[in-house]
Every structure is written in structure tokens, then in C-alpha cells.
Amino acid sequence: MNGFVDIFLGSIEGFARAAWVTLQITIVSLLLATVIGLVFAFMKLSRKRLLRLLADGYIGLIRGTPLIVQIMWLYFGITHFLVLSKFWAGVLALAIHSGAYIAEIFRGAIQSIDKGQMEAAQSLGMSHWLAMRRIILPQAFRRSIPPLGNQFIIGLKDSSLVAFIGVTEIFHLSMSQAAATFKQLEYYTIAGLYYLILVVLFTLILHRIEKHLDKESR
Amino acid sequence: MIRIRNLHKYFGHLHVLKGIDLDIRPQEVVVLIGASGSGKSTLLRCLNFLEMKDEGEIWLMQERIEPDRVKLNKIREQVGMVFQHFNLFPHMTVLENVIEAPVHVLRRDKREATEQALSLLEKVGLREKADVYPNKLSGGQKQRVAIARALAMNPKIMLFDEPTSALDPELVGEVLQVMKTLAREGMTMVVVTHEMGFAREVADRVVFMDDGKIAEEGTPEQFFTNPQHPKAKQFLKSVL
Numbered sequence: 521m522n523g524f525v526d527i528f529l530g531s532i533e534g535f536a537r538a539a540w541v542t543l544q545i546t547i548v549s550l551l552l553a554t555v556i557g558l559v560f561a562f563m564k565l566s567r568k569r570l571l572r573l574l575a576d577g578y579i580g581l582i583r584g585t586p587l588i589v590q591i592m593w594l595y596f597g598i599t600h601f602l603v604l605s606k607f608w609a610g611v612l613a614l615a616i617h618s619g620a621y622i623a624e625i626f627r628g629a630i631q632s633i634d635k636g637q638m639e640a641a642q643s644l645g646m647s648h649w650l651a652m653r654r655i656i657l658p659q660a661f662r663r664s665i666p667p668l669g670n671q672f673i674i675g676l677k678d679s680s681l682v683a684f685i686g687v688t689e690i691f692h693l694s695m696s697q698a699a700a701t702f703k704q705l706e707y708y709t710i711a712g713l714y715y716l717i718l719v720v721l722f723t724l725i726l727h728r729i730e731k732h733l734d735k736e737s738r
Numbered sequence: 739m740i741r742i743r744n745l746h747k748y749f750g751h752l753h754v755l756k757g758i759d760l761d762i763r764p765q766e767v768v769v770l771i772g773a774s775g776s777g778k779s780t781l782l783r784c785l786n787f788l789e790m791k792d793e794g795e796i797w798l799m800q801e802r803i804e805p806d807r808v809k810l811n812k813i814r815e816q817v818g819m820v821f822q823h824f825n826l827f828p829h830m831t832v833l834e835n836v837i838e839a840p841v842h843v844l845r846r847d848k849r850e851a852t853e854q855a856l857s858l859l860e861k862v863g864l865r866e867k868a869d870v871y872p873n874k875l876s877g878g879q880k881q882r883v884a885i886a887r888a889l890a891m892n893p894k895i896m897l898f899d900e901p902t903s904a905l906d907p908e909l910v911g912e913v914l915q916v917m918k919t920l921a922r923e924g925m926t927m928v929v930v931t932h933e934m935g936f937a938r939e940v941a942d943r944v945v946f947m948d949d950g951k952i953a954e955e956g957t958p959e960q961f962f963t964n965p966q967h968p969k970a971k972q973f974l975k976s977v978l
Contacts, residue, residue: 556743640825641789644839644891645815
């Protein structure tokens with residue numbers, strides 16, 4: 521047990537740096553994923569069949585294949601055509617992956633808003649898009665916060681998979697340390713602890729946001 | 739003010755409106771009654787194009803309306819609508835609900851719109867609720883806010899789609915009171931309702947619908963004391 525504490529304390533500096541990388545990958549990829557999700561949610565709700573089909577294809581492909589395959593695919597595929605750092609390849613793969621799930625979250629939230637809201641807005645002379653922006657989306661966004669938070673936490677943990685294309689984040693560091701020292705159990709436990717800390721942090725922030733939004737209306 | 743000729747509406751194979759002819763004059767209060775499924779709400783919704791007609795002509799203010807999207811928004815600015823389930827915007831305060839369309843559709847100055855909104859809220863007796871969110875209001879209060887919200891666009895016509903049907907009985911009166919005031923001030927109104935007392939007291943004309951057609955129309959006096967159509971007789975017997 522003493523050994524574990526020593527290893528933990530001794531590796532804090534390295535893991536802190538790695539955790540910072542994990543955090544950067546997560547935040548950048550989730551921001552991108554939110555934008556992607558919003559675009560594809562609108563495509564799925566579009567009246568144009570081609571847009572709906574495209575969105576279905578994208579979501580189907582992403583949901584139907586493992587994230588690790590998508591990461592490899594993007595990293596080894598895209599580097600044929602353009603120079604992309606490991607970091608950005610990882611970020612892009614994670615964004616495209618989470619984007620598909622977030623699209624479904626947004627679509628569900630938008631569809632869950634009572635039809636009467638759009639009718640009321642339009643009966644006041646609002647155009648479809650003005651009504652979307654002012655009336656439907658603010659309500660849908662509130663409703664999507666809990667599942668979105670869930671997806672963000674999944675995204676944080678999924679970022680560990682970019683270790684396999686060599687991004688030196690938490691999991692990558694624990695892998696290399698475990699291999700170098702043969703203290704596999706210790707280093708993977710340490711990795712788990714860092715993820716746990718980050719998830720708890722995320723959860724607290726999400727709670728804050730939910731509470732804040734709850735204060736206004738329902 | 740409104741002129742409808744040979745209006746037809748289908749929902750799939752269901753023929754809901756079967757050739758409606760109706761004229762509504764300025765300042766007139768017309769009450770649409772009839773059994774559920776007779777097409778009265780659909781007719782009302784066709785008047786501000788929440789439902790699109792399949793056949794026939796609709797004239798609003800001397801203009802024949804053939805819906806295209808931009809034009810529809812302009813038309814709807816002039817036709818206020820009050821819904822059975824209020825449809826207030828839950829993420830906005832009462833005041834924000836009322837100024838939303840004047841500010842974002844008519845591009846009115848926010849201060850000016852607020853002033854007008856407060857006087858409208860005063861009129862419906864809810865000025866002190868201006869900064870409250872809708873979920874803190876009773877049904878009757880919600881509906882009065884919805885009326886103020888529609889009036890804030892200075893509509894030429896107000897449509898009411900069963901405005902008291904979702905209310906507890908003790909809250910019906912306060913909404914009807916506001917509607918009576920509006921009628922007295924000369925607002926042109928088309929009202930779908932089951933409140934026969936209101937129809938009798940306020941309506942200039944009662945239109946009785948049956949099976950997608952206008953079966954009978956007349957002054958409330960004629961209609962309630964001496965209905966002609968057998969279905970109208972039957973309907974009145976069941977509600978009065």
C-alpha cells in the first residue's frame with residue numbers, strides 16, 4: 521500500500537500534465553461535437569429528404585462502428601491527404617463520434633417541445649426560423665442539458681482511446697509507465713483515479729448549470 | 739373583413755370542411771358552435787393558416803389570400819389567436835411573453851413595447867404579475883396573459899379556439915369577462931366555444947356547424963329560442 525502512495529505522489533507532475541492534455545482534447549472535441557450535433561439535428565428535422573438521408577447515414581455509420589476504429593480510420597486515413605497532428609486527429613475523431621450522439625439528443629429535445637409553442641409563435645407573425653431561435657431552441661436546449669451532460673462525461677472517458685494513436689494523455693502515460701516499470705495495476709489504478717476526479721468535476725459543473733436554469737421557469 | 743367561399747379541408751381521407759361560406763363584418767362577434775368533430779376548430783385555424791385550405795377562397799380585409807410563406811407571417815401579424823391550452827412561452831416572464839412579438843416581429847422599441855404591454859396587462863387585470871413566469875399562474879391568469887400577448891400586435895381580428903375549455907369552472911368567468919370587454923370595444927372576434935351563456939350574451943351571430951358544414955346561422959335570439967335544423971335542436975337539448 522505504501523508503494524502505491526509513493527508511486528502516486530511520485531507521478532503527480534507527469535499525470536497533471538497528461539490530465540491537462542485530456543482536458544484540452546475533451547473540451548475542444550465536445551465543443552466541436554455540439555456544433556456538429558446541432559447541424560445534424562436540423563438536417564434530421566429538415567423537410568428536404570436528401571438532408572435527412574445524409575444525417576441518417578452519418579449517424580448510422582458512427583453508431584454502427586467502434587470509436588477506436590473511427591480514430592484509427594481518421595488518423596491513418598486523413599494523414600494521406602493532409603498533415604494533421606496526433607492531437608488534432610484525435611480531437612476530430614472524438615468530435616465526429618460524439619456529434620452523432622449529440623445530434624440525436626438535440627433532435628429529441630426539439631421534437632419534445634409542444635407543437636402549440638410553434639403555433640403560438642407563428643400566430644404572432646413569427647417566421648419559422650425566428651420561432652425556432654426565440655421560442656423552440658431555448659426550451660429544447662434546457663431540456664437537453666441532462667442527457668448532454670451524460671454525453672459529455674462519456675466523451676471525457678472516451679478520450680482515453682486516443683492514447684492508441686500516441687497522444688500523451690492520461691491513459692497513454694499510464695500505459696507507458698506500466699510497461700516500463702511492470703507496475704500495471706498501480707498505474708492503471710492511478711489513471712482511473714484521474715478520470716474519476718475529472719468526471720466528478722464535470723458533474724459538479726453540470727449540476728450548477730442545471731440548478732441555475734431551474735431557477736427560471738420549469 | 740373575412741370572406742370565405744367554398745372552403746374545403748381534408749386530413750388524409752377525412753373530409754373535415756365540406757364547402758364553407760361565411761362572411762364576417764368588422765366589429766362583429768361570431769360564435770362557432772357544434773359538436774366536437776364538426777370542424778369548427780379547423781375552420782378557425784384555417785383563418786390564420788395554421789391549417790392550409792385544400793380548396794376555396796379566403797379573403798381577409800379585401801385581399802384574397804393565397805398562402806406563400808412570407809406573406810403568411812404578415813397576415814398573421816394582423817390576426818390574433820388564443821388557444822385552448824394557452825401556449826404561453828414558459829421560458830419567458832409574463833411581460834417578456836407580451837413584448838416578444840412586438841419587439842422581434844414588428845421591431846418596435848423595447849421601452850415603448852413594454853409600456854404598451856403593461857397597459858394591456860392592466861387591462862386583463864394582471865399588471866402585478868408582469869415579472870412572474872407562467873408556471874406560477876392559474877389557468878385563468880395564463881389565458882388572460884395569452885389574450886394580452888395577442889392584443890400586443892394590435893390585431894384587426896381575434897380568433898379564440900375554445901379559450902375556456904381547459905379551465906377549472908371557477909376560472910372561466912374571469913376570461914369571459916375580458917373577452918366581453920374586448921367585444922364591447924368593437925374588436926372583430928371569431929370564437930369557438932361551448933359557453934352558451936357567452937354566445938347568447940355577446941355574440942352578434944351564432945354559427946352552428948355539423949359534419950363539416952354550416953348547418954344553421956342566425957342571431958343568438960333566433961338560434962337559441964327557435965332553432966330550425968334538427969341537429970341544432972338536438973345539440974341545444976344536450977348542452978342546455
